[in-house]
Amino acid sequence: MDKAMEDNRQWPLFEVFVRPRGGLDHKHVGSLHAADARMAIDHARDLYTRRQEGVSIWVVPSKDITASDPAETDSLFEPARDKIYRHPTFYEIPEEVKTL
C-alpha cells in the first residue's frame, strides 16, 4: 500500500492530461485521486472526457512532478522580460506566405 494512503486513507494524487480531438498535444486538465495508474485512467475518462473532450489521456503521479519554486519567480523569469529581440517580431513576412 502506498505510504500516503496509509497515512491519511487518501489515494495518491494524479495529474491528468488530455489530448483533444484534432489536437496535437496533451493539455493539463486537472487532477484526481486514484489507487494506481490504471484506476487513474478510468477516473480521468469518467471525469474529464465524458463530453467527448478527448481522444487520449495521460496520467502522472503528482509527486513525480518537479515544479519551479514560486519564490524564485523573479530570478527565473524576470531576466527574459527585456530581451524582446527573442521574439521573432522583427521579420517581415512575404505576402506569398499564407500560413506561418
Add this chain to the structure above:
Amino acid sequence: MSAMPFGRVEPAALFRYVLRLGDLSLVLGQRLGEWVGHSPALEEDLGLANIALDLIGQARLFLSYAGEVEAKGRGEDDLAFLRDQGEYLNATLAEQPNGDFGQTIVRQVLIDAFQLELYERMQTSTDERLAAIAAKSLKEVRYHLRYSSGWLVRLGDGTEESHVRAQTALDKLWPYTVELFAEDELDRAMAEGGIAPRLSEVQAAWSERIDAILAEATLKRPKDRPHSWHGKRGLHSEHLGYLLAEMQHLQRAHPGARW
C-alpha cells in the same frame, strides 16, 4: 410467406426475450445508481454513475423496441414504470443488493462479462434492430468490464480484508450465475431463429474470461450448484420488489408526470 413479421420467431416470444435483455440492464443500472452519494470516493461515485447511465441507456433501447414488437402502444416508460415484479424478466443476479463495494464489483464483473459475450455474438443477429443495439452497447460494456475487473483484481489481490470480502461476495453471488446460462424454451427459440446466440456458447466464452480475471485476482472459483432462481420467468428474489417500489414510485403516484 410466413405471417410472422420477425423472421422465424413469434412476436410474443421476441417481446419477452427483449424484455429479458432490457430488464437486466435496467435493474442493474438502478442498483448502481443507489451508490451515488455513497461511494468510497468522489471519483467512484462518477464512475459508477456513468456505468449506471450506460445501462439505463441500453434498457431504453431494448424496452422501446419491446414496445414496438408488442404493438399495443406501450413505450419504454410504460414498460419500465408500470410493470409489476412478476412481469420483470431480468435474471435474478441483477437485483441482488449492492452489499459492500466488493459485492457490487463482483456482481458487476459477472454481468459485464455476460453482456460482453452475449452482445458480441448478437451483432450478427437476424434481427437487425437487436444487432444494432448490441453493437452500440458492446463498446460500453467493454469499458464496464475493464472498470469492474480492474477493481476485482485490486480487491482480490489487495489486503487480507479486501480479499476475504471479495471471495465472500463471489461465493454468495456465484449460484445466481447458473441462471444466466440455463437455456429454457424461450432462449432455445431465439437461438434457433438466429435472433440470439446459443447460451452454451456464451457460457463457454464467459467462463474462460471469468477464470482469467479470478486467477489474476487470486480468487477461487466456486462450484456450480443446481440453481433455483427463475427471474428470467418473472419469479424473483425478495429484493426486486423494493427496488421497483423506489424506481416506480413517482410514475405510480403521479401517472404521466414529466419534467
